[in-house]
Amino acid sequence: xxxxxxxxxxxxxxxxxxxxxxxxxxxxxxxxxxxxxxxxxxxxxxxxxxxxxxxxxxxxxxxxxxxxxxxxxxxxxxxxxxxxxxxxxxxxxxxxxxxxxxxxxxxxxxxxxxxxxxxxxxxxxxxxxxxxxxxxxxxxxxxxxxxxxxxxxxxxxxxxxxxxxxxxxxxxxxxxxxxxxxxxxxxxxxxxxxxxxxxxxxxxxxxxxxxxxxxxxxxxxxxxxxxxxxxxxxxxxxxxxxxxxxxxxxxxxxxxxxxxxxxxxxxxxxxxxxxxxxxxxxxxxxxxxxxxxxxxxxxxxxxxxxxxxxxxxxxxxxxxxxxxxxxxxxxxxxxxxxxxxxxxxxxxxxxxxxxxxxxxxxxxxxxxxxxxxxxxxxxxxxxxxxxxxxxxxxxxxxxxxxxxxxxxxxxxxxxxxxxxxxxxxxxxxxxxxxxxxxxxxxxxxxxxxxxxxxxxxxxx
Ligand SMILES: *Cc1c(COP(=O)(O)O)cnc(C)c1O
Numbered sequence: 001x002x003x004x005x006x007x008x009x010x011x012x013x014x015x016x017x018x019x020x021x022x023x024x025x026x027x028x029x030x031x032x033x034x035x036x037x038x039x040x041x042x043x044x045x046x047x048x049x050x051x052x053x054x055x056x057x058x059x060x061x062x063x064x065x066x067x068x069x070x071x072x073x074x075x076x077x078x079x080x081x082x083x084x085x086x087x088x089x090x091x092x093x094x095x096x097x098x099x100x101x102x103x104x105x106x107x108x109x110x111x112x113x114x115x116x117x118x119x120x121x122x123x124x125x126x127x128x129x130x131x132x133x134x135x136x137x138x139x140x141x142x143x144x145x146x147x148x149x150x151x152x153x154x155x156x157x158x159x160x161x162x163x164x165x166x167x168x169x170x171x172x173x174x175x176x177x178x179x180x181x182x183x184x185x186x187x188x189x190x191x192x193x194x195x196x197x198x199x200x201x202x203x204x205x206x207x208x209x210x211x212x213x214x215x216x217x218x219x220x221x222x223x224x225x226x227x228x229x230x231x232x233x234x235x236x237x238x239x240x241x242x243x244x245x246x247x248x249x250x251x252x253x254x255x256x257x258x259x260x261x262x263x264x265x266x267x268x269x270x271x272x273x274x275x276x277x278x279x280x281x282x283x284x285x286x287x288x289x290x291x292x293x294x295x296x297x298x299x300x301x302x303x304x305x306x307x308x309x310x311x312x313x314x315x316x317x318x319x320x321x322x323x324x325x326x327x328x329x330x331x332x333x334x335x336x337x338x339x340x341x342x343x344x345x346x347x348x349x350x351x352x353x354x355x356x357x358x359x360x361x362x363x364x365x366x367x368x369x370x371x372x373x374x375x376x377x378x379x380x381x382x383x384x385x386x387x388x389x390x391x392x393x394x395x396x397x398x399x400x401x402x403x404x405x406x407x408x409x410x411x412x413x414x415x416x417x418x419x420x421x422x423x424x425x426x427x428x429x430x431x432x433x434x435x436x437x438x439x440x441x442x443x444x445x446x447x448x449x450x451x452x453x454x455x456x457x458x459x460x
Pocket of ligand 1: 231258260
């Protein structure tokens with residue numbers, strides 16, 4: 001199993017050929033089969049004797065891969081799609097084939113160096129200080145959790161050194177529009193979420209944050225505020241400068257969740273929306289969303305990484321030799337020890353293409369979004385719900401209820417036209433389209449929106 005003999009070499013070539021073939025063509029969109037249907041197709045694949053390379057690869061290519069939704073399809077418009085560059089996808093194979101561990105400088109100096117340059121690009125886009133740094137984690141969920149753990153650790157440290165008691169409860173302030181992972185992190189940490197109201201434009205502002213902090217229950221201390229730089233549902237960027245003012249005056253950590261939207265800091269046409277982001281104590285941006293990296297890859301950056309080290313460094317006799325703050329050990333900055341160097345495919349693609357190509361590709365998706373907004377605005381049977389700030393277009397079909405949206409999405413998927421999923425807005429059903437794939441064209445959107453026309457025969 002472990003030698004590159006003729007049989008293994010043949011298998012490796014077949015795997016690489018398969019990967020190349022997949023990179024070259026769009027896999028179709030379709031409804032996922034049931035586990036029973038898949039079992040009928042592939043049977044039991046784990047056997048004492050093994051299937052052999054050819055058969056295992058055939059099983060995957062013919063039955064299992066087609067049972068997955070290709071998130072890089074230009075008409076995958078639900079959730080937040082992915083659109084890795086060829087360079088990034090290909091380099092993921094290299095990361096996997098190199099037996100390199102990205103936990104510590106000792107194990108992975110070269111990769112950690114490369115990842116840190118990619119992190120630096122993101123920190124520079126935000127205008128964070130020279131001291132800024134962190135690591136790549138699996139996703140925004142883990143990034144948000146790790147950042148909030150650091151924030152609370154620092155709040156405890158400051159309270160302890162001031163000689164104060166711990167509060168009865170710790171709390172984080174966030175808007176209803178914040179991502180579900182904030183609630184999830186609060187659950188893991190056993191802290192409360194104090195909701196701050198958004199304004200009429202669905203934006204969290206400093207005054208609402210100040211009100212939420214001032215209105216905290218007796219015995220509760222706020223240790224962090226989360227502002228979202230691009231809400232997942234609507235693509236709204238909170239008033240970061242205003243929120244930062246409220247954090248400064250309350251002496252509270254500011255975490256910016258830019259998992260989806262942070263990438264757009266690289267786009268001059270919308271950069272002004274992120275004003276104040278340089279004041280973040282911590283920032284998350286997912287390259288696997290809008291920075292064209294394969295899953296799973298989220299950048300987590302702290303203004304003062306020493307605070308994260310204090311919160312996250314793991315201690316054990318066999319780890320003592322690597323605990324060293326004169327070198328960069330990524331495992332010190334998140335809730336992780338063994339770590340895939342998941343930022344390296346992103347780094348490789350950035351190094352290959354340069355950052356201008358990223359700016360152009362993101363601007364292109366923003367142009368397609370604006371054109372989609374215009375199509376919605378021009379259609380009498382459609383109602384635009386909010387002005388798109390980044391790359392989400394949210395709308396309603398006049399006269400439709402919740403079941404109509406789901407039925408429409410089902411029809412589009414059954415026809416292999418597009419993957420869309422309904423959402424809710426202001427208590428009612430609605431549609432959102434999220435565009436992060438530079439291969440998604442205005443004509444893709446025209447084709448999808450045409451199926452909403454009242455007189456038109458819907459997709460059959
Ligand atoms: C997607 C998203 C997350 C969660 O990121 P994962 O990579 O899916 O874990 C967090 N916050 C926002 C704003 C997001 O859009």
